[in-house]
Amino acid sequence: MRAAGLMEAGALLYARDVKLAFRRWEQVTQPVVFFLMVTTLFPLALSPDTAQLRQVAAGVVWVAALLSALLALEFMFRSDYEDGTLEQLVLCGQPLWWLALVKAAAHWTVSGLPLVVTSPLVAASLAVPGEAQWTVVASLALGTGILSFLGSVGAGLTLGVRRGSVLLSLLVLPLAMPALIFGARAVDMAIMGDSGRGPLMLLSAMLILSVTLGPFATSAALKVSME
Amino acid sequence: MWIWFHKLASPPHFYRIAGRVIPWFGWPALLLILFGLYGGLVLAPMDYQQGEGFRIFYVHVPSAIMSMFIYSIMAVAAGIGLIWRMKLAHAVAAASAPIGAWITFCALATGSLWGKPMWGTWWAWDARLTSELILLFLYLGYIALRSSIEDPQRADRASAVLALVGVINLPIIHYSVVWWNSLHQGSTMFNPGAMSIQMKWPALVMLLGFMLYYGAVLFVRLRAEVIRRERNAAWLREELGQ
Amino acid sequence: MEALNPHGLSGRGIHVWRGDRHVLRHVSIDVLPGEVVHVAGPNGTGKTTLLRVLAGLLPAEEGTVGWRGRSIREERDEFNAQMAYLGHENALKGDLTAYENLHYSVGMRQLHDASEIEGTLDQLGILRCRDLPARVLSAGQRRRLAMSRIMLLGASLWVLDEPFTNLDVAGVELFSSLIGDHVAAGGMVTLAAHQGVVVPGATPRIVELD
Numbered sequence: 001m002r003a004a005g006l007m008e009a010g011a012l013l014y015a016r017d018v019k020l021a022f023r024r025w026e027q028v029t030q031p032v033v034f035f036l037m038v039t040t041l042f043p044l045a046l047s048p049d050t051a052q053l054r055q056v057a058a059g060v061v062w063v064a065a066l067l068s069a070l071l072a073l074e075f076m077f078r079s080d081y082e083d084g085t086l087e088q089l090v091l092c093g094q095p096l097w098w099l100a101l102v103k104a105a106a107h108w109t110v111s112g113l114p115l116v117v118t119s120p121l122v123a124a125s126l127a128v129p130g131e132a133q134w135t136v137v138a139s140l141a142l143g144t145g146i147l148s149f150l151g152s153v154g155a156g157l158t159l160g161v162r163r164g165s166v167l168l169s170l171l172v173l174p175l176a177m178p179a180l181i182f183g184a185r186a187v188d189m190a191i192m193g194d195s196g197r198g199p200l201m202l203l204s205a206m207l208i209l210s211v212t213l214g215p216f217a218t219s220a221a222l223k224v225s226m227e
Numbered sequence: 228m229w230i231w232f233h234k235l236a237s238p239p240h241f242y243r244i245a246g247r248v249i250p251w252f253g254w255p256a257l258l259l260i261l262f263g264l265y266g267g268l269v270l271a272p273m274d275y276q277q278g279e280g281f282r283i284f285y286v287h288v289p290s291a292i293m294s295m296f297i298y299s300i301m302a303v304a305a306g307i308g309l310i311w312r313m314k315l316a317h318a319v320a321a322a323s324a325p326i327g328a329w330i331t332f333c334a335l336a337t338g339s340l341w342g343k344p345m346w347g348t349w350w351a352w353d354a355r356l357t358s359e360l361i362l363l364f365l366y367l368g369y370i371a372l373r374s375s376i377e378d379p380q381r382a383d384r385a386s387a388v389l390a391l392v393g394v395i396n397l398p399i400i401h402y403s404v405v406w407w408n409s410l411h412q413g414s415t416m417f418n419p420g421a422m423s424i425q426m427k428w429p430a431l432v433m434l435l436g437f438m439l440y441y442g443a444v445l446f447v448r449l450r451a452e453v454i455r456r457e458r459n460a461a462w463l464r465e466e467l468g469q
Numbered sequence: 470m471e472a473l474n475p476h477g478l479s480g481r482g483i484h485v486w487r488g489d490r491h492v493l494r495h496v497s498i499d500v501l502p503g504e505v506v507h508v509a510g511p512n513g514t515g516k517t518t519l520l521r522v523l524a525g526l527l528p529a530e531e532g533t534v535g536w537r538g539r540s541i542r543e544e545r546d547e548f549n550a551q552m553a554y555l556g557h558e559n560a561l562k563g564d565l566t567a568y569e570n571l572h573y574s575v576g577m578r579q580l581h582d583a584s585e586i587e588g589t590l591d592q593l594g595i596l597r598c599r600d601l602p603a604r605v606l607s608a609g610q611r612r613r614l615a616m617s618r619i620m621l622l623g624a625s626l627w628v629l630d631e632p633f634t635n636l637d638v639a640g641v642e643l644f645s646s647l648i649g650d651h652v653a654a655g656g657m658v659t660l661a662a663h664q665g666v667v668v669p670g671a672t673p674r675i676v677e678l679d
Contacts, residue, residue: 002580009577016565016573023564084558085574087526088618092577093549153392157385161375170371171389174364175396178403185410206399217392220309224384227527378488380530459489 009094010102017106027075032114035068039122050127057126058187062180064122065115065140069147070172072111074165076103076148076155077222086159090226096219104152104214112144128191135190135200139183142203146179147172149210156221179206238453239462241315245446245453252443259436263289266429283341289434290334291355294362295397297327297441301369302394305387314456315449317383320390321373322448326441328366334359354408358401365393379456473535477501477657478523478626483532485518492518493529498659498676500626503652506659507666510678516661517557517630519678523659524554524628536626550578553624555632559615563604567595567614570603575621589617594643608635616644627651629660645669 004012021028042060043053080086089099116137123136154172158164182203186196267285301323308316338356339349350356372389376382457463473479478500485493492515500506508516521527523534525541525548534541541548561570571586590596593613598606603614612635619627627648633641648658649669660666666673 004576004578004580008580012573012576016562019569020562020564079562082558083562084556084560085562087554087556087558088560088574089577090526091524091549091552091554093546094577153388157372157389158375163375167371167375170364171368174361174368174400175392177361178396178399181403181407185407213395217388221385221388224381224388227378227381227384380486
């Protein structure tokens with residue numbers, strides 16, 4: 001028996017969350033199915049003309065991914081809160097901000113990453129040219145990451161609140177708008193043949209900011225929700 | 228000095244002091260706003276480009292500035308309440324949110340009224356208007372969170388965390404919207420920077436008037452907040468003469 | 470206000486409001502090594518609230534909780550290392566097996582090898598549940614699994630909220646003897662229960678909340 005260090009405890013928590021997600025496979029696939037379905041709405045609503053779709057593709061992919069990731073956000077702490085595991089995490093002696101960071105990272109792995117992996121399919125369906133695909137993937141990888149870390153604050157604040165999922169969306173969407181602006185812009189530039197590097201750099205900066213500051217706000221939010 | 232501050236924070240003292248202070252904010256606010264309106268609507272020279280329509284700027288710009296000012300006050304008060312556990316600070320944040328939300332709405336409404344003769348539509352995705360809209364969402368989210376949590380202490384602290392996260396994101400949101408707007412050739416609003424003092428002074432008077440108005444309404448709401456939180460306390464019954 | 474006791478857990482002048490309700494009024498409590506303190510009172514008197522305050526989960530509006538003479542607000546990490554909390558909920562993940570539940574939850578604080586975990590499962594009489602997911606276990610087995618976590622943590626202070634819930638007679642005896650062994654070895658226990666508590670080898674000191 002020996003004391004667990006920061007990395008060991010973090011690895012255990014990460015492994016636990018990923019293992020749990022894979023035992024409830026539906027929770028991983030539902031946001032992906034939602035993503036696919038929402039994207040389908042746009043050609044149905046607008047027109048199947050590829051030139052027209054290509055013009056709106058950047059925005060559609062990004063809005064659909066954002067909404068799908070938002071859907072999965074409320075589950076970050078929900079089950080831990082309900083079965084009492086969250087209390088034990090608060091009491092386990094590891095810094096709560098570190099645990100919040102690990103939880104957000106695990107959450108991204110099981111909900112953001114599947115969206116990123118599915119995105120080339122979605123982009124292709126909206127007539128995004130092949131060369132722009134990697135920008136789509138990169139921008140969504142950064143964007144869903146930002147949403148997991150920034151959104152973890154909202155997820156922590158709305159624990160146990162009635163109609164919490166709607167409230168969560170109201171709180172997180174304004175904060176996600178900058179990421180949407182830069183991410184969609186990057187994809188748009190790539191579709192038009194320019195390099196989307198500028199907006200992608202800004203997106204990376206936002207991700208770094210969310211990863212470094214988000215967990216502290218989340219740990220404050222979790223302590224408040226425990227009261 | 229700390230004793231005075233602590234006294235101020237004690238509900239009975241605060242209630243009495245606030246009661247005395249309100250008229251000192253209220254009347255000057257009314258006078259300044261009336262004076263500013265007269266200055267802006269009557270005295271200031273007409274703009275050669277936009278004609279009489281631009282006069283709405285005398286209400287729009289002070290509202291926009293106040294909307295951000297109030298959010299900052301709300302966040303600072305929330306931070307003080309969170310760190311030093313001062314109930315009064317939480318009350319200031321709670322009372323400021325609806326005032327800020329309404330002022331933001333005023334800024335949006337006056338911006339929209341301005342836009343109609345200028346651009347022909349009731350709404351344009353101008354950088355400032357879009358920023359104000361997102362700010363309104365932040366205010367509404369704050370108010371929604373507060374009202375969804377039943378336990379008052381938890382509501383105070385949760386909304387404090389939200390206000391702090393919001394205030395840090397505010398510059399990021401603002402600059403990303405400005406950048407977004409610059410990419411697309413949208414119409415921009417009348418920029419108050421490039422103006423002579425002859426045209427500018429009514430706006431400054433209005434701004435000062437709005438600030439005093441905020442102070443007056445804030446104290447009125449705080450007194451109501453104190454009554455609500457202390458409704459079972461003995462001192463309140465004495466104070467209200469029951 | 471009295472000084473915080475230097476040997477164990479102490480609560481001084483604790484006030485907690487839940488909205489308008491003054492749930493805890495000026496509560497003071499001590500738990501010393503070798504003691505079992507039974508927080509008693511009818512439902513709704515704030516037993517759970519008091520235990521949560523003592524465990525550091527709920528900050529009291531007024532008053533202090535001390536551990537070995539220092540406020541837990543200052544000594545949070547040391548206090549957490551020495552305290553094990555069992556709440557109403559078992560803090561178990563339904564989709565993880567009994568073994569995995571212990572491995573992941575206790576492992577956040579200390580790493581144990583398989584034999585230690587199995588030994589504790591055996592001690593609590595649920596070794597045969599080792600590889601069963603927690604959601605298929607009975608309520609009593611889950612409570613025993615939750616108690617296994619307390620045993621493995623090796624903390625000196627146990628804060629237990631209604632530990633005997635869902636246990637059969639054998640389970641109640643088992644838990645009581647585990648508590649007795651713990652305090653005999655110098656540990657301390659504070660628990661909330663609305664029935665009487667009988668611990669072999671130690672007489673619980675009762676603190677009534679009204």
